[in-house]
Amino acid sequence: MDKPYPLRTLRLTLTTVLLAGLAWAQTNPTTTSAVAVMTELFGDEVIARGKSFEIKRSQLDAAMLSFKALVAARGQTLPPAADLQVQRELLQQLIRVQMLVGRAKPEDKAEGRRVGEKRYEQVLERAGSLENLTRQLKSVGITPEQLKERLIEEATAEAVIRREVQVNVTDDDVRKFYEENPAQFEEPERLRASHLLLRTVDATTREPLPEEVRQAKRKQIEELLQRARSGEDFAALVRQYSEDPGSKDRGGEYVFARGQMVPEFEVAAWSLQPGQISDVVTTQFGYHIIKLLERLPARRVPFDEVKEQIRDYLTTQAIQKALPDYVRKIRAQENVEVLVEDLKPVEQADLPPSSTNNPAAPATR
DSSP states (O other): OOOOOGGGGGGGGHHHHHHHHHHHTTOOOTTOHHHHHHHHOOOOOOEESSSOEEHHHHHHHHHHHHHHHHHHTTTTOOOOOHHHHHHHHHHHHHHHHHHHHHTOOHHHHHHHHHHHHHHHHHHHHHSSSSHHHHHHHHHTTHHHHHHHHHHHHHHHHHHHHHHHSOOOOOOHHHHHHHHGGGGEEEEOOEEEEEEEEEEOOOTTTOOOOOOOHHHHHHHHHHHHHHHTTTTHHHHHHHHHHHHOOTTGGGGTTOOOOOOSHHHHHHHHHHHHTTOOOOEEOSSSEEEEEEEEEEEEEEHHHHHHHHHHHHHHHHHHHHHHHHHHHHHHHHHHHTEEOSSSSSSSSSSEEEEEEEGSSSOOOOOOO
C-alpha cells in the first residue's frame, strides 16, 4: 500500500491533475495553448454559476487539458466515451472550489495564501527556474502567476473545509490506529547520502546535451571528485556546483531505501561505507558523486514520532466521510446552476479509477 503523508489527501484533485500534467508538458515544450485557441474559436461562455461565482468555459478547458496531460504522462489515452464524464466531474470540482472560497473568512484566506505560496515555491524549485516553469505551464494553458493563484485558491478551500466540517479525533483513536496497523510504521534499512550531479541531459526536454558539453562535464566531475577526496567540504561543493535543484540547497542529501533510486545510483550507494565517496556514477540524468553519510537500520517508528500524522490522517478520513453532505448543503445555499445541458451532473458520475487518489495510511516519515 502506498503511504502518502495524510495531509496530502485533502488536496483537491484539480491541483493534482494540473501539477502531474507538467511531466507531460516537459516532454512537449512546443505545444501551443489549446485553451487560448478554443476560447478564440468558440468564445468564453459562462457554463455554471451560483450566487457568488461564475465558471467560464476556458476554466473547464484548462482543467480538461491538464487532465489529458496527466493521462498522457502515464502512457495512456482517454477513451472518447469517457470525455464527457470527466468534463462533468472536473466542472463539479471547479464549482466546489468556488463555493468554498466564497465562504472563506480572513483567517482562511491567510492560511490559504501561506500554504498556496509554499506549494508554488516547491513547484518552482522542481522546475529548476521560472523560465522552465513558464514553458511547461504554457502547454497546459496557464501562466506561473495563474498557477500560484490556483494553488492559493484551493488551499483556501481546504482551510474552509477544516474550519466548517467539525470532526473529533481522540487520543484513544490515534493510539488504536497505531496499535492495529503495525505494518504501516515499519521502516526498512535506509541510507542517508549526499550527491553532486552534473546533468548530461536538458532538464526540461530530457534530450542529451551536445557531445562537447558532456565531455566538458565529465572532465569537471572528475576534478570535483578529486577535490572531494582531498578533503574539501562535500556539502559546500554540492551547493556550489550541483545541478540537482531538489537537493543542492540541503547539501545534496537524500534518505532512501532499496528500490527507490535508479539502478546505477543504488548499486553505488549501497556499496559504500559511512564517510566514503564513490567513483563517478553515470545515470540517465548525468554524472554523480555520492557520499554516504549514514546507514539507518530497520525499525518500527515510535508512536510519539507519528502520532500527529496519524491524527491528521484520521481527521482527513472523517472529513472526507462528512464532505458529501456538507457540499450538498452549501450547493443548495448557493443555488448552483449548470447552464450547459451536457455538463449537468449525472447521478453517481465520477472520474475513472485511474485518475483518483486512493486514501492510504499515513507515512512513517
